[in-house]
Amino acid sequence: MFPWKEIAPMIVQQMLNILFSPFFLVVIGLISLQFTRLNRLKEKMFNIKGEPIWQQVIQATGLGFAGGLAGSFIMVVMGVSLNNIGIGYLWLLALALMFINPRYLCFSYAGGIISLSYLLFGFPQVEVPQLMGLVAVLHLVESLLIFSSGHLGALPVYAASGHGPVVGAFNLQRFWPIPIIVMLVQPIPPGLEITDLISMPDWWPLIRSRYLGPDNDVVYTLLPVVAALGYGDLALTASPEDKSRWSASRLLLYSFILLALAALASRQDWAMWLAALFGPLGHEYLILKGQQKEMEGKPLYLPPPKGAMILDVLVGSPAAGMGLKSGDIIWSINHYPINSKWDLAQVLALEDPYLTVDYVRNGIMQRAQGPRPADRSFGVVLVPEPGDAPLVDFRAPSPLKRWWEKRRSGR
Secondary structure (H helix, E strand, O other), X not given: OOOHHHHHHHHHHHHHHHOOOHHHHHHHHHHHHHHHHHHHHHHHHHOOOOOOHHHHHHHHHHHHHHHHHHHHHHHHHHOOEOOOOOHHHHHHHHHHHHOOOHHHOOHHHHHHHHHHHHHHHOOOOOOHHHHHHHHHHHHHHHHHHHHHHOOOOOEEEEEEOOOOOOEEEEEEEEEEEEEEEEXXXXXXXXXXXXXXXXXXOOOOOOOOOOOOOOOOOEEEEEEEEEEXXXXXXXXXXXXXXXXXXXXXXXXXXXXXXXXXXXXXXXXXXXXXXXXXXXHHHHHHHHHHHHHHHHHHOOOOEOOOOOXXXXXXXXXXXXHHHOXXXXXXXXXXXXXXXXXXXXXXXXXXXXXXXXXXXXEEEOOEEEXXXXXXXXOOOOOEEEOOOOOOOOOEEOOOOOHHHHHHHHHHHOO
């Protein structure tokens, strides 16, 4: 039986200690800067303010702690250790791949390439099962965080797609500080007796290390580390919540498959090839499939034949107080037809003390009432109209390609 009673308090205590470490506070500071950047971008594009930074940071930290706790238990149960996984090579290669495409800043690509390099050339010396096991656990934690909060703070944008006209969309970007417990394995020198050790079951670890001798004469130690996870996506054909959960469910399946392959690879050498190949190729398939879904699917946020569709509603705004939501079609306000941003601005400029909004939701006409906003800010972002410029382009080239094009053009 797995010794949960002994190990669980150790994991929780180690994670609580991380919360007060200077490095964890630095990571929170960096994430705060990202949320600040997104809020400024939202205000610049649509003149509306996002949620308070402190609220977003507290939320992300709480979710990150929960995700790190889940990941720590999985790390320990699987027996994933940091020994001989080439962590330095992993970071260097991931950063290099970022210049080809920012989404390649991911351990699935770097880990797969390093593993294949070892299998083909014997360099660098890494334990493929442990390396790909680490990649699997990190993506498993990421999938849980995306499912629970990937849709929060979605940034409304006007996007260029493969359908011709500019469409409404949401840029999904979330960041989480992750305190997580990893393990180090060390051989026990002959003749040395160590007390206060926790005895593990015979089936453990599921991902075996080459450090394990015939008598398993090694000791595992828990090591607290700080990580940060990020999620970026674009929702054109679905709501932010539906898109993030669609992505999370497939990423979770990918993580389980990769984790199983890593466990198999620790016992069967031929399975190391499967883990090394599935890591990057499976991840790339998920990305391309998601992009194909957005590019070839029917955009959700397009101008209707009549009325004005809401792309986003500002939290705490008069529109939110009336119960208006993304996807609603404003039919009229105070019996004045609304078919464009200009129509909306004209009605809000009137001195009527109250607003009566007729709108369509799911094909049903509804009515909402509320006081006219004193500053004329109703708190809605409408879908793009003909002539609006895109703010996001799926077809944007990579940083390396942009640099090459500038070099060729002599600029």
